[in-house]
Structure formats: C-alpha cells, structure tokens
Amino acid sequence: MIKVTRSAVIDAPIERVWTVLRDFNSHTAWHPVVAESEIEGGERSDQVGCVRRFTLRDGNRVREQLLALSDRDHISTYCILDASVPLRRYVATVQLKRVTDGERTFWHWQSTFDTPPGRERELADMVGTDVYEGGFAGFREYLRSPRSVSRGRPTPSRAAAQSDMTAHGVVATAFGGPEVLRHQPLSARPPGPGEVRIRQTAVGVNYIDVYVRAGLYRMIEPPAPLGMEAAGVVVDVGDSVAHLLPGDRVAYACAPPGAYVGVRTMSADQVVVLPDDVDDEAAAALMLKGMTAAYLLHRTHQVRAGETVLVHAAAGGVGLFLCQWAKALGARVIGTVSSEDKARLARANGCELPLVSRDYRFASPVKAATNGRGADVIYDGLGAAAMEENLDALALCGHWVSYGQASGPLPAIMPETLTEKSVTLSRPVLFHYTAERSALQAIAQQTFDALRAGVIRVEIRHRYALAAAAEAHRDLEARRTTGPVVLLP
Amino acid sequence: MIKVYVSSVIDAPADQLWAQIRDFNGLPKWTPFVAESRIEGGMAPDTVGCVRNFRLKDGGIIREQLLTLSDYDFQCTYSILESPMGVDDYVATLKLTPVTDGGRTFAEWWAEFECAPERENELAQQIGQGVFQAAFDSLKSMFRR
Numbered sequence: 001m002i003k004v005t006r007s008a009v010i011d012a013p014i015e016r017v018w019t020v021l022r023d024f025n026s027h028t029a030w031h032p033v034v035a036e037s038e039i040e041g042g043e044r045s046d047q048v049g050c051v052r053r054f055t056l057r058d059g060n061r062v063r064e065q066l067l068a069l070s071d072r073d074h075i076s077t078y079c080i081l082d083a084s085v086p087l088r089r090y091v092a093t094v095q096l097k098r099v100t101d102g103e104r105t106f107w108h109w110q111s112t113f114d115t116p117p118g119r120e121r122e123l124a125d126m127v128g129t130d131v132y133e134g135g136f137a138g139f140r141e142y143l144r145s146p147r148s149v150s151r152g153r154p155t156p157s158r159a160a161a162q163s164d165m166t167a168h169g170v171v172a173t174a175f176g177g178p179e180v181l182r183h184q185p186l187s188a189r190p191p192g193p194g195e196v197r198i199r200q201t202a203v204g205v206n207y208i209d210v211y212v213r214a215g216l217y218r219m220i221e222p223p224a225p226l227g228m229e230a231a232g233v234v235v236d237v238g239d240s241v242a243h244l245l246p247g248d249r250v251a252y253a254c255a256p257p258g259a260y261v262g263v264r265t266m267s268a269d270q271v272v273v274l275p276d277d278v279d280d281e282a283a284a285a286l287m288l289k290g291m292t293a294a295y296l297l298h299r300t301h302q303v304r305a306g307e308t309v310l311v312h313a314a315a316g317g318v319g320l321f322l323c324q325w326a327k328a329l330g331a332r333v334i335g336t337v338s339s340e341d342k343a344r345l346a347r348a349n350g351c352e353l354p355l356v357s358r359d360y361r362f363a364s365p366v367k368a369a370t371n372g373r374g375a376d377v378i379y380d381g382l383g384a385a386a387m388e389e390n391l392d393a394l395a396l397c398g399h400w401v402s403y404g405q406a407s408g409p410l411p412a413i414m415p416e417t418l419t420e421k422s423v424t425l426s427r428p429v430l431f432h433y434t435a436e437r438s439a440l441q442a443i444a445q446q447t448f449d450a451l452r453a454g455v456i457r458v459e460i461r462h463r464y465a466l467a468a469a470a471e472a473h474r475d476l477e478a479r480r481t482t483g484p485v486v487l488l489p
Numbered sequence: 490m491i492k493v494y495v496s497s498v499i500d501a502p503a504d505q506l507w508a509q510i511r512d513f514n515g516l517p518k519w520t521p522f523v524a525e526s527r528i529e530g531g532m533a534p535d536t537v538g539c540v541r542n543f544r545l546k547d548g549g550i551i552r553e554q555l556l557t558l559s560d561y562d563f564q565c566t567y568s569i570l571e572s573p574m575g576v577d578d579y580v581a582t583l584k585l586t587p588v589t590d591g592g593r594t595f596a597e598w599w600a601e602f603e604c605a606p607e608r609e610n611e612l613a614q615q616i617g618q619g620v621f622q623a624a625f626d627s628l629k630s631m632f633r634r
Binding site: 008099 | 494495496497498586588589590591593595597622625
C-alpha cells in the first residue's frame with residue numbers, strides 16, 4: 001500500500017476555498033490536468049455517491065466516486081472506480097483547516113493505493129506532483145483570475161476587468177445645500193493593489209452625508225461624490241486582496257465618502273461579503289446604521305436588562321434600530337420624535353414612551369417616567385440644542401453617548417459639568433470601531449445575526465433614483481422620512 | 490463546554506518544531522509567559538502521565554498532566570490539574586502537521602473546558618490569544634528564517 005500526502009497553505013479564507021472544493025465537478029475550473037469533467041446520471045455534484053468522469057489533458061480517463069462530504073469538517077473523500085492509469089484501491093481525502101491568525105487555509109490532500117509491481121515510485125510521483133501539487137498551483141492561479149466566480153454567479157467579462165468603467169454618480173460641486181448636488185458621468189479605474197471595484201446596486205443615505213455636503217465635516221474637497229455606504233457585486237479585485245472575488249455580493253460602510261456612484265473603485269479593507277439571506281437594499285440600509293446601533297449598544301455602552309435608555313430621533317434610521325435592539329436586550333426604551341406619526345412608528349419598534357417634541361424639551365417627562373431618576377444612557381444624535389436637557393434627563397452616573405449633531409456641534413464642555421452627576425460622556429465614531437478588519441467582521445456579523453434573528457428589522461419606505469439624491473437630502477433634512485433611505489443607481 | 494481553537498503557519502519544518510514542543514518541561518524555552526517549570530516526582534518529561542509544575546511570569550502556578558504524546562502524529566494532549574484561571578475539566582491538544590509545499594508547519598492548538606458563564610468570553614480570549622497565539626508568535630520569531 002502506497003500513501004501519498006501533500007499539503008499547502010492557500011491565501012484565502014476557508015469558506016472561499018471550500019465553496020469550490022466541495023463541488024465534485026469543479027476541477028475543470030482550476031485543475032490544470034483535468035480537461036473535461038461530468039457527473040454521471042445528471043446527479044448533483046455534492047451528492048454523496050455521485051460519480052464524476054474525468055478526461056485528463058494527456059488523454060487518460062478516470063471515473064471517481066464521492067464517498068463522504070462534510071461541510072462541518074471540510075472533508076471530501078473519494079475513490080477511483082476505474083481508470084486508464086493503473087491506480088488500484090485508490091482512496092483520497094481532501095481536508096481543509098482554518099488558519100486562525102490570518103485569512104488563510106491549510107489544505108491537506110492524502111491518498112492510499114496500490115500499483116503494478118515496479119511502478120510504485122513513478123505513480124506516487126505522478127499523484128503527488130502532477131495531481132496534488134499541480135492542483136495547489138492551479139487553485140492559486142484560479143483564485144487570482146477574474147474568471148473565478150463564487151457560488152455560480154455570472155462571470156464578469158475580462159474586458160471590463162482591464163479598463164476604466166463609466167457610470168453615473170452624484171457629486172457635491174461645492175459645500176452648500178441640496179442644490180450643490182449634480183448627477184454626472186464618472187469613471188471607475190481598474191482596482192490597484194488592495195483595492196476592489198464594485199458595481200453598486202443600492203446606496204444608503206445617512207445624515208452624515210448632509211454634514212459632508214454642507215462642509216460641516218471636511219471629508220471631501222468638492223467636486224467629489226458623497227456617500228458612506230452601499231451594496232453591490234464585485235467586478236474585479238487588485239493584487240493581495242484575499243477575502244473578495246469577482247461575483248461576490250458585498251457591502252460596506254466607511255470613509256472616505258464616494259458611495260453615490262454606479263461603479264466604485266475603493267480600498268477592499270472595509271468591504272464585507274454579504275450572507276445570501278441579506279438582500280442588497282437591506283444591506284445598503286443596514287451597514288452604517290445597523291453597525292452603528294451594534295457598537296453603540298454593545299461596545300460604547302453595554303446595555304443591560306433593566307436599564308432605561310433614551311433614544312433621540314427614535315424613528316430615524318439609527319433610532320429605529322436602537323429601539324428594536326435595546327428592547328430585545330431587556331432595556332426600557334424612551335424616545336424623542338418630532339411628530340405623532342413618528343411616535344407611532346417608534347412605539348411599534350420597541351420604544352415604550354415616545355415623546356413628541358419639536359423644541360428639544362424632554363427632560364421633565366423622562367424624569368417623570370423614571371420616578372425622578374432619569375435615563376441610564378442617552379443615545380444622542382441631536383447635538384447642541386439638546387445639551388442642557390440631556391444633562392438634566394440623565395440619571396446619576398449615567399452615560400451620555402453623543403454620536404451625532406443634527407442641530408449643530410456641541411459647544412465646549414467643562415469637566416465640572418460632568419461632575420454634577422458623575423456623567424460619562426462618549427463621542428464615538430463608527431469608523432474607529434471598525435478600523436481593524438477583524439473588528440469590522442465581528443460587528444458586521446453581529447448586525448447580520450440580529451437581522452436574521454428578527455431583533456432588528458429593515459423596512460425601506462423611501463427609495464429614490466440615484467439621480468434624485470438632492471430630493472432625498474431635502475426630505476431627510478425636512479424630517480419627512482422615517483427609517484432608511486436608499487438610492488438606486 | 491467552551492472550545493477554543495487557534496491555528497497558525499510556522500516557517501520551520503514540523504520535526505524541528507516538534508523536538509521543541511514534545512519536551513513537556515520545556516515551556517520556559519519557547520513560550521513568553523512561563524518563568525520556570527519542573528516535572529513532579531522525577532519522571533521523564535516524555536512519560537505519559539507525568540505532571541509539569543510551572544510558574545508564570547505573573548506569579549501564577551499551574552500543574553498540568555500529560556495525557557497523550559504521539560511522535561508519529563506530532564501531537565500531545567494534556568489536562569490542567571490546578572490553576573488560578575478558574576477553569577474545570579480543561580483538556581488541550583497541540584498538533585503539528587507538515588506543510589509539504591515549502592517545508593513549513595501547520596500548527597493547531599485547541600482546548601475544551603468549563604467555567605462560569607460570565608467568564609466565557611474573557612477566558613476564551615485569554616487562552617486563545619493570550620496563551621496559544623502568543624506561544625505560536627513566539628515560535629514564529631524563534632524559527633524565523
């Protein structure tokens with residue numbers, strides 16, 4: 001009995017490698033010695049017991065049967081039924097293991113077989129070198145090529161992968177009101193090292209886009225496109241991008257702005273692959289606002305059951321997620337909203353006491369609803385106009401989390417102001433919490449899990465054509481929208 | 490039952506790494522956190538059943554028993570008898586597998602244990618990153634070529 005073992009490390013996450021290797025009929029896509037492959041009897045190529053019929057480039061023919069397949073252990077075991085090469089009692093196992101310090105995969109390929117006397121060395125070399133080592137090299141080549149497409153999605157053309165692509169985008173021509181936005185053709189160059197080019201299908205609109213457009217946050221130099229989040233499909237990737245492949249459905253929420261475009265070339269670091277059950281519009285509506293709710297409720301402040309949480313703009317994009325999620329964590333949720341309609345919406349999403357207030361007066365009713373105690377944590381996107389009321393509405397040792405400034409930036413605060421109640425003041429920014437890729441993955445995963453479990457819900461009531469971004473901004477600033485706003489390129 | 494799994498690729502042949510790791514009394518030589526170690530009762534450090542008694546650089550004393558040692562599979566399993574970590578039924582396995590492509594080593598280290606529910610995340614992090622990954626990182630720098 002001869003035993004042949006070869007192993008290698010592949011620079012791609014295990015999910016990416018396994019998607020291909022678990023398919024018993026995938027060899028023509030990546031293995032250099034296999035010319036043709038077909039599953040007999042029209043069976044599925046992941047059906048245990050199915051038989052594949054190979055024609056090799058040297059003309060040899062091999063029939064192999066899938067004996068075992070484990071998605072849990074990433075193992076595929078198969079045997080040769082008959083072959084024009086004299087390998088007898090050949091049983092092989094492919095096993096993948098995760099390399100946890102880096103997005104890599106250990107690939108172990110082992111077989112046992114007998115040969116005619118005198119041909120042991122020759123055939124062992126053929127299996128080990130041509131089939132296994134050749135397979136590793138072919139697979140690496142496959143991952144680098146734009147032909148490699150995950151999960152059977154349509155193949156982008158090679159021509160598209162090598163030249164600039166033109167699509168429309170919305171550019172802020174200067175700092176100012178919605179009138180500075182202009183819809184115009186923009187080109188997206190091929191991705192360089194560490195970059196990805198995405199054909200975008202849905203773009204999220206956020207209040208931060210208004211701040212950027214107005215010049216309050218100096219994140220662009222006009223003329224430049226706005227937008228911090230979008231979803232779409234990968235067209236192509238540059239060198240040293242291991243976690244994305246052409247055809248992947250992806251989404252992102254990150255600086256610098258530039259999401260209001262049909263096709264975008266950007267750094268791949270902040271782009272995550274979407275689970276199949278999260279659709280593009282939901283992702284575009286979810287990434288920035290959902291991940292914001294995730295870190296605000298679990299990292300900036302760890303909301304515990306029984307705490308009283310005050311959520312400002314409780315019917316807004318982040319506000320609704322905060323209400324839903326805080327309630328699911330067992331907190332008592334009080335909110336502020338600007339109209340009766342929004343109060344109803346907030347209440348339907350977990351806000352026990354929505355306070356309708358257009359003049360930033362809410363401290364008295366908050367204290368009244370908590371026996372004078374106040375809120376344990378305040379999620380404040382309002383800013384300057386609500387500062388005094390926030391300090392008044394906070395419980396002793398409360399946590400004031402200021403994550404936005406819709407009414408204008410907070411003025412300077414003396415530490416003594418916080419001493420009055422031992423207040424903790426946080427001024428968090430999502431992009432610091434997601435700066436590390438592993439942290440981004442964890443927060444994105446937590447958000448997708450919450451969506452899947454029904455803890456947070458995405459209900460998109462406001463969709464605009466990308467060309468109508470200015471109208472979307474007007475509606476957002478006039479408080480005419482509730483929940484997520486999505487632009488469709 | 491908590492499971493922690495850490496794996497890495499170390500740029501040295503598996504037999505060289507194994508020579509270092511199979512010495513159950515050798516933690517001070519290749520981990521960054523063990524100050525000194527001895528084997529209780531004068532047993533040889535590759536005798537299955539022997540107990541190593543070591544002191545961490547932060548002062549904690551840990552006693553661990555060697556349960557299996559395989560020079561064939563480059564694998565050893567051990568349990569914690571006593572430690573300040575607050576874990577029960579702790580069994581860990583360290584396994585090396587040659588990467589034939591490039592003469593490197595795929596190293597795996599995993600543990601299963603019980604602990605108070607509120608300490609699960611903290612201990613998983615401490616053991617996975619603070620112990621296993623830190624030791625792998627130390628091996629990587631020792632065997633850098």
